Amino acid sequence: MTKKLWFQVGVGILLSILIIKYFMEISFIFAPVVIIIKAIILPLLLGGVLYYMTEPIQRFLESRKVPRWGSILAILASLVVVLWIFVAIIGPPVTTQVNKLVENAPTLAKDFDKVKDELLEQKKNLPENLQSSIDSAANSLQSIAVKFGKWIVQFLQSFFQAMFLLVLVPFFFIFMLKDHEKFAPIIYNIFSGDRREWVKKTLSDIDNVLRSYIQGQFLISAILATLIFIGYKILGLEYALLLAIFALFMNLVPFIGPWIAVTPALVIAYLQEPKLVIGVAIVTLVAQQIDSNLITPNVMGKSLDIHPLTVITIILAAGNIAGFVGIIVGVPVYAVGKVIVLNIYDQRRKIGHAATKDV
16 A cells, blocks of 8 residues: 555655644744845846846857857846836836826826716616625625735835845846856756656756746737737827836736736726727737737747636635735746646656566
8 A cells, every 4th residue: 555656645745744834833943044035035036037038148149159258248238228228218208107197196086986986876776686796796806906906015015125135136147147057967966867867857847837938928928018008009098108018017927917907907098088998998809819819829839738727726826825926926836836746747657667567
């Protein structure tokens, strides 16, 4: 019985639960380690994201016989130029729209309250069962909105508290560009034989998944934000650039992000001109259809192979556990875990086949 897979898995789960239980009881001992990890985790994540976004440029330059130091300097110079272009070209209109939004915030709030009151008046004419359904849906949406707002605030607080640590981001970023080939060998050279090859393959698969997800998700978000901005400008929607930038970051969250991004656009469209709501809905629908049928299949392909329902479940669970940061990192963490589990399963299957042949 001890050789059965279900027994070994059960024992492993029980041991994991016991380890977690006793670790929580003595967690105060590891408090300094936790503080250090929290201090470096944000710069490390940002450095890793920058590395995966710029790694294709480095690979292209080095394939043209550019030395490693030359490729690093070229990437850093390119990032400085992109940042300067962003500040010089996009900065002024963004500042103008932000100031305009702040000035018009009281008027927008009054208009929104007026619309809400009108909808509540119309609700009284509906059947009671439909009224209760609308109230339930409204309460659910309000709960989600409040929770999401708290996540945003928590994220911004954590971000601004960690701003002084962002000096570490260039350090991690440059270190990854310089020595990224050395990271995996440090780990898999600890092992030998078949286990070494398995660890090497697993690390390679994890690297491919993270590269595909980060590069693909940022490219998809940039394309979608561009399409949305063009659509909003054609409609004459106010704050089109701000809404497009908001959509750029929200689209980093798979499946749920685009629907979050369109919500403020619908509100602003209704307050500006009710018929613009139809235009915003059409722009969003067209952008989503282009994404789902053209952009995502060609950019992401089957690199993650995660069902949409699984993604939504992961995002909701990660959001409850770790807030807004959990929403961002939940899917790639799950993808990495899935790669590890699949590799373990394949290794056990190979061992089982080898044992069967020997018999």
